[in-house]
Amino acid sequence: MSGIAILGFGVVGTGVAEVIARNRLHIDQKLHSNLELKYILTRKDFPQSPFADLIVHDFSLIENDPTVDVVVETIGGSGSAREFTERALRAGKSVVTSNKELVAAHGYELMSLAREKGVSYLYEASVGGGIPIIRPLKQCLAANEISEIYGILNGTTNYILTRMIGAGLSFEDALAEAQAHGYAEADPTADVDGIDACRKICILASLAFGRHVDPSAVSTEGIKRVSLSDVNYASSCGCKIKLLGRAVMGQDGKIRIFVAPHLIPERDPLAGVEAIFNAITVRGNAIGNVMFYGQGAGKLPTASAVVADVMEAVSRKSDPKYLDWGPGGEDVAAPKDDGIYTWYVRAKEPDALPEGMKQLRFPGEPDGERAFLTQPLTRDDLEKILRNVQVCAAFRLLKTDQ
Amino acid sequence: MSGIAILGFGVVGTGVAEVIARNRLHIDQKLHSNLELKYILTRKDFPQSPFADLIVHDFSLIENDPTVDVVVETIGGSGSAREFTERALRAGKSVVTSNKELVAAHGYELMSLAREKGVSYLYEASVGGGIPIIRPLKQCLAANEISEIYGILNGTTNYILTRMIGAGLSFEDALAEAQAHGYAEADPTADVDGIDACRKICILASLAFGRHVDPSAVSTEGIKRVSLSDVNYASSCGCKIKLLGRAVMGQDGKIRIFVAPHLIPERDPLAGVEAIFNAITVRGNAIGNVMFYGQGAGKLPTASAVVADVMEAVSRKSDPKYLDWGPGGEDVAAPKDDGIYTWYVRAKEPDALPEGMKQLRFPGEPDGERAFLTQPLTRDDLEKILRNVQVCAAFRLLKTDQ
Numbered sequence: 146m147s148g149i150a151i152l153g154f155g156v157v158g159t160g161v162a163e164v165i166a167r168n169r170l171h172i173d174q175k176l177h178s179n180l181e182l183k184y185i186l187t188r189k190d191f192p193q194s195p196f197a198d199l200i201v202h203d204f205s206l207i208e209n210d211p212t213v214d215v216v217v218e219t220i221g222g223s224g225s226a227r228e229f230t231e232r233a234l235r236a237g238k239s240v241v242t243s244n245k246e247l248v249a250a251h252g253y254e255l256m257s258l259a260r261e262k263g264v265s266y267l268y269e270a271s272v273g274g275g276i277p278i279i280r281p282l283k284q285c286l287a288a289n290e291i292s293e294i295y296g297i298l299n300g301t302t303n304y305i306l307t308r309m310i311g312a313g314l315s316f317e318d319a320l321a322e323a324q325a326h327g328y329a330e331a332d333p334t335a336d337v338d339g340i341d342a343c344r345k346i347c348i349l350a351s352l353a354f355g356r357h358v359d360p361s362a363v364s365t366e367g368i369k370r371v372s373l374s375d376v377n378y379a380s381s382c383g384c385k386i387k388l389l390g391r392a393v394m395g396q397d398g399k400i401r402i403f404v405a406p407h408l409i410p411e412r413d414p415l416a417g418v419e420a421i422f423n424a425i426t427v428r429g430n431a432i433g434n435v436m437f438y439g440q441g442a443g444k445l446p447t448a449s450a451v452v453a454d455v456m457e458a459v460s461r462k463s464d465p466k467y468l469d470w471g472p473g474g475e476d477v478a479a480p481k482d483d484g485i486y487t488w489y490v491r492a493k494e495p496d497a498l499p500e501g502m503k504q505l506r507f508p509g510e511p512d513g514e515r516a517f518l519t520q521p522l523t524r525d526d527l528e529k530i531l532r533n534v535q536v537c538a539a540f541r542l543l544k545t546d547q
Numbered sequence: 548m549s550g551i552a553i554l555g556f557g558v559v560g561t562g563v564a565e566v567i568a569r570n571r572l573h574i575d576q577k578l579h580s581n582l583e584l585k586y587i588l589t590r591k592d593f594p595q596s597p598f599a600d601l602i603v604h605d606f607s608l609i610e611n612d613p614t615v616d617v618v619v620e621t622i623g624g625s626g627s628a629r630e631f632t633e634r635a636l637r638a639g640k641s642v643v644t645s646n647k648e649l650v651a652a653h654g655y656e657l658m659s660l661a662r663e664k665g666v667s668y669l670y671e672a673s674v675g676g677g678i679p680i681i682r683p684l685k686q687c688l689a690a691n692e693i694s695e696i697y698g699i700l701n702g703t704t705n706y707i708l709t710r711m712i713g714a715g716l717s718f719e720d721a722l723a724e725a726q727a728h729g730y731a732e733a734d735p736t737a738d739v740d741g742i743d744a745c746r747k748i749c750i751l752a753s754l755a756f757g758r759h760v761d762p763s764a765v766s767t768e769g770i771k772r773v774s775l776s777d778v779n780y781a782s783s784c785g786c787k788i789k790l791l792g793r794a795v796m797g798q799d800g801k802i803r804i805f806v807a808p809h810l811i812p813e814r815d816p817l818a819g820v821e822a823i824f825n826a827i828t829v830r831g832n833a834i835g836n837v838m839f840y841g842q843g844a845g846k847l848p849t850a851s852a853v854v855a856d857v858m859e860a861v862s863r864k865s866d867p868k869y870l871d872w873g874p875g876g877e878d879v880a881a882p883k884d885d886g887i888y889t890w891y892v893r894a895k896e897p898d899a900l901p902e903g904m905k906q907l908r909f910p911g912e913p914d915g916e917r918a919f920l921t922q923p924l925t926r927d928d929l930e931k932i933l934r935n936v937q938v939c940a941a942f943r944l945l946k947t948d949q
Binding site: 160164167168171172175275276277280281284286287288289290412414416417418419424429430431432433434435436437438439440443445446448449450451452453455456457464 | 562566569570573574577677678679682683686688689690691692814815816818819820821826831832833834835836837838839840841842845847848850851852853854855857858859866
């Protein structure tokens with residue numbers, strides 16, 4: 146028998162309790178042991194909940210109960226979530242989390258603490274919701290040198306872009322629709338500005354390249370500047386606009402890491418990732434491109450990833466698997482992205498197109514602006530060429546190898 | 548230091564030797580130990596190979612060398628591959644294989660033998676080439692009841708269909724092109740008739756549902772009957788034709804398992820899986836649909852999966868992870884697929900269309916035949932309705948939930 150405590154009883158916390166209850170037989174059979182949900186830590190009471198009896202308000206009850214083996218942290222943020230995680234690890238309990246903010250900011254310290262205490266700190270649910278990516282990235286791709294990892298990491302922005310592309314909605318209308326469906330928060334900043342995607346690409350890059358990548362090192366651009374004409378110009382050259390988090394290992398051993406809207410050729414499988422779905426592509430020197438696809442958020446998908454981690458923590462209690470990485474530092478990330486890309490540029494009507502640019506057109510395009518694709522260029526060289534041009538949008542084109 | 552022997556020196560065997568040599572530093576760093584390739588068992592000599600010194604012709608050298616920890620079997624088939632696998636396991640060595648025929652036919656016995664001997668028998672490379680699917684299916688989806696698993700499991704047939712769809716080639720011309728590129732064997736029967744896909748869906752179903760599913764239980768239809776008019780009719784209703792292996796868990800606890808061409812709606816991510824790529828979708832009760840995508844064959848992708856398994860076998864030498872399943876039996880699979888599907892039917896010009904059918908048209912469709920989509924029906928009911936119709940093709944439409 147293994148005792149479980151859940152911290153936080155929002156969407157994910159509730160989902161974890163439900164998945165444990167619903168798939169109990171199945172889980173016990175796979176584990177050859179029982180999971181017993183013993184505590185749920187919340188601020189409020191939930192007298193109507195089927196789990197009302199388990200609710201407590203004082204973390205020290207959990208911390209001091211030796212029958213609690215695994216603590217599930219679904220509080221979010223870096224405040225009490227961090228404190229309780231540290232206290233649980235120090236008390237010799239494994240911790241499973243869906244909290245990408247905490248893992249992206251403090252993953253290295255927390256994983257080091259877990260290793261010191263001989264327990265697990267697992268975070269499969271922090272990236273891609275239910276999509277298995279953390280463990281496959283570490284284990285199944287072990288034989289590869291990974292050169293790049295990128296993906297559609299945020300369901301809210303992908304939903305907004307999908308509705309702009311598919312239904313011709315403006316950004317504002319698509320956002321309002323996403324909010325009405327519960328796919329976007331009342332304050333959508335963290336999603337729309339790319340902050341959430343930034344945290345996730347940091348976690349993936351840290352794991353893929355073995356050093357802690359701090360979110361502050363990441364150039365982060367959201368989707369607020371994506372207009373309907375960008376969507377239409379992209380379509381005119383067979384592309385869809387998607388927000389990607391990308392991390393590329395350079396020849397110099399430093400990571401180029403950024404979050405930005407990209408034009409994705411329609412034949413690339415990422416272009417078919419619609420609505421709230423997420424997908425992550427990993428490029429290895431032996432395996433080529435591999436893509437993982439599924440629901441990147443949502444109660445049950447995320448809870449399913451959490452519960453799989455709980456089962457892992459329980460079954461490897463005496464021999465934890467460390468999915469950790471080394472410390473961060475100035476030498477981890479390159480100061481800026483010096484990669485060479487074909488750029489999509491939309492600009493206020495310039496006197497003349499810069500030379501060698503391929504102009505894009507679509508029926509009904511707005512007066513007074515032009516859009517074009519460049520030759521392959523670094524961002525610095527792009528900026529030089531566009532010195533006298535009033536740029537409205539400049540997005541990278543994803544090179545696809547299918 | 549861990550000693551490795553490779554059995555067979557064809558495409559995969561050569562790839563394994565190359566990946567171990569090429570990523571040596573990376574692998575040793577991840578393992579905190581060295582892999583030493585000690586033997587390559589072949590019938591012929593390869594005096595020009597950089598690995599010429601390692602070549603041996605007598606398996607007992609490997610069997611009797613206590614410094615060999617892991618045997619990599621890339622011989623294929625169920626003859627000497629099976630014999631050497633058994634002898635290696637009995638000698639207390641872990642075995643890693645890419646041999647789907649052997650795993651599909653004898654996986655249960657070989658895994659039981661491995662468990663008895665306390666060693667690993669790993670087969671990630673047997674399905675989906677380099678795509679991580681076996682371990683994610685077992686570990687990451689542990690918290691789910693899996694209801695269905697299906698995928699594009701054979702790169703040869705997917706290449707042929709892609710060229711029929713994209714370039715309008717006939718089946719024969721597309722096959723000839725695939726052979727010219729080395730994507731199809733001189734004798735393409737195992738691919739074209741669905742036998743290869745059948746073995747892979749058996750392995751996936753056995754793992755997902757926990758009982759050995761024998762290939763003989765699987766209704767297997769290849770792509771020989773897919774004509775260019777099927778491709779065009781499918782396109783007229785927004786679909787692409789793909790060969791799927793599918794395994795569905797019924798309410799009665801029995802598996803419906805089959806290999807057959809399907810119409811896939813273009814909005815489904817599987818429709819975007821082109822050429823020699825493979826993709827596998829898993830449907831779980833918490834996670835929803837998750838898809839894994841990548842190169843389903845090829846020297847380095849397959850070798851990458853093999854080497855990851857070798858690393859797993861080495862790092863878990865004292866505590867092997869068993870990715871195994873229970874015995875087969877009459878009660879595992881339902882005798883036939885009684886699922887309800889929308890069917891695509893192409894028939895010699897019938898006197899009248901059966902009632903309630905939606906006729907498909909495309910410009911330039913051949914005289915003397917018709918194609919239509921049915922209401923949702925079982926195969927039995929379909930056959931009743933079509934009793935007096937001369938059917939040329941009848942394929943299921945994949946229900947998509949995106």
